[in-house]
Amino acid sequence: MEKENNILYDSFGRKHSYLRISLTELCNLRCTYCMPEEGIQLSPKSHIMTYDEVFEIASVFVKHGVTKIRLTGGEPLIRRDVHLILKKLAELPVELAITSNAVIIDRFINLFKECRIKNINVSLDSLDSDKFKIITRRNNFQKVYDNILLLVNEGFNVKLNVVLMNGFNDDEIIDFIKLTKTHPLTVRFIEFMPFDGNQWNKSKIVSYEQVMKTVMSCYDVDKVIRVKDAPNDTSKNYKIKNYQGSFAIISSVTNPFCDSCNRIRLTANGKLKNCLFSNNETDLLTPMRAGKLIEPMIKKAIQSKFKVRGGMDTMAKLEQPDLHQNNRSMITIGG
Numbered sequence: 001m002e003k004e005n006n007i008l009y010d011s012f013g014r015k016h017s018y019l020r021i022s023l024t025e026l027c028n029l030r031c032t033y034c035m036p037e038e039g040i041q042l043s044p045k046s047h048i049m050t051y052d053e054v055f056e057i058a059s060v061f062v063k064h065g066v067t068k069i070r071l072t073g074g075e076p077l078i079r080r081d082v083h084l085i086l087k088k089l090a091e092l093p094v095e096l097a098i099t100s101n102a103v104i105i106d107r108f109i110n111l112f113k114e115c116r117i118k119n120i121n122v123s124l125d126s127l128d129s130d131k132f133k134i135i136t137r138r139n140n141f142q143k144v145y146d147n148i149l150l151l152v153n154e155g156f157n158v159k160l161n162v163v164l165m166n167g168f169n170d171d172e173i174i175d176f177i178k179l180t181k182t183h184p185l186t187v188r189f190i191e192f193m194p195f196d197g198n199q200w201n202k203s204k205i206v207s208y209e210q211v212m213k214t215v216m217s218c219y220d221v222d223k224v225i226r227v228k229d230a231p232n233d234t235s236k237n238y239k240i241k242n243y244q245g246s247f248a249i250i251s252s253v254t255n256p257f258c259d260s261c262n263r264i265r266l267t268a269n270g271k272l273k274n275c276l277f278s279n280n281e282t283d284l285l286t287p288m289r290a291g292k293l294i295e296p297m298i299k300k301a302i303q304s305k306f307k308v309r310g311g312m313d314t315m316a317k318l319e320q321p322d323l324h325q326n327n328r329s330m331i332t333i334g335g
Contacts, residue, residue, distance in 0.1 A: 007299035019066045022268045024074040030137035043269040055088040068095040090115035102147040121159045158185040164206035173214045180245030191253040208251040232262040258308045277310030
């Protein structure tokens with residue numbers, strides 16, 4: 001009966017208890033896999049959710065069973081009223097987390113603690129400053145690296161999101177894992193995914209099998225320990241024996257985790273996306289501003305969710321540009 005009445009269940013019985021909210025389409029980096037080289041058409045400021053609207057929409061989801069909210073971007077911390085948003089959302093009975101590029105995150109340590117934020121994901125795709133500059137089109141590597149260590153030392157649970165690209169940073173897999181020897185953080189290797197303008201093709205993917213082959217070429221089998229995955233986890237988790245931290249692989253392209261997906265995404269301009277791969281969006285902000293109830297729209301959007309990857313259930317479909325080029329660029333989805 002709960003599944004029939006709860007707006008967060010889709011037609012495959014998956015309950016969506018994890019809401020990811022993009023606070024802005026703006027960013028202080030220009031990562032190649034996230035933002036097209038030519039830039040993006042930004043939404044008019046009047047179309048972006050205010051901090052009150054972020055809270056109002058989030059409250060509706062929490063009322064119906066969302067237990068975790070992650071704030072993303074763009075870069076969420078460059079939004080001027082982010083402190084107001086964090087303090088408002090901290091009033092809700094949810095786990096509050098954030099994903100950042102960590103360029104200015106040192107300014108927010110006390111605010112995070114005040115708002116009970118413990119889990120922070122940081123995007124870092126290379127440990128080489130020159131490569132970092134190539135992929136981000138900015139020269140901020142040392143600042144980001146120092147801020148990651150600061151977060152760890154301040155007691156936050158830190159995960160590094162590393163988008164692997166064949167021929168670019170796949171030679172750094174072991175270097176990233178070695179970080180976990182002395183630091184209690186998790187490195188998550190993410191397969192390169194197709195979004196508008198990011199020049200995706202299959203040959204750029206570094207698969208789960210390739211990552212593990214690299215790991216096993218460096219470490220003895222008995223040193224590589226499989227760690228139990230958390231419920232609804234997107235990754236396969238491992239650690240090296242006696243290392244403080246761990247590593248994981250998110251194989252959303254070659255081995256999708258759709259069966260246990262509990263995630264939904266709200267863009268900065270108030271559109272609900274039921275899947276990262278999906279072209280379809282449901283406008284919640286406009287009807288809410290008109291005084292309408294948004295629950296029926298949420299229910300319809302979630303009920304229409306495909307079983308696998310926004311309907312791209314085969315690699316052949318994934319390789320058809322017309323099926324994913326109509327999707328947003330990553331920067332306007334919010335990861």
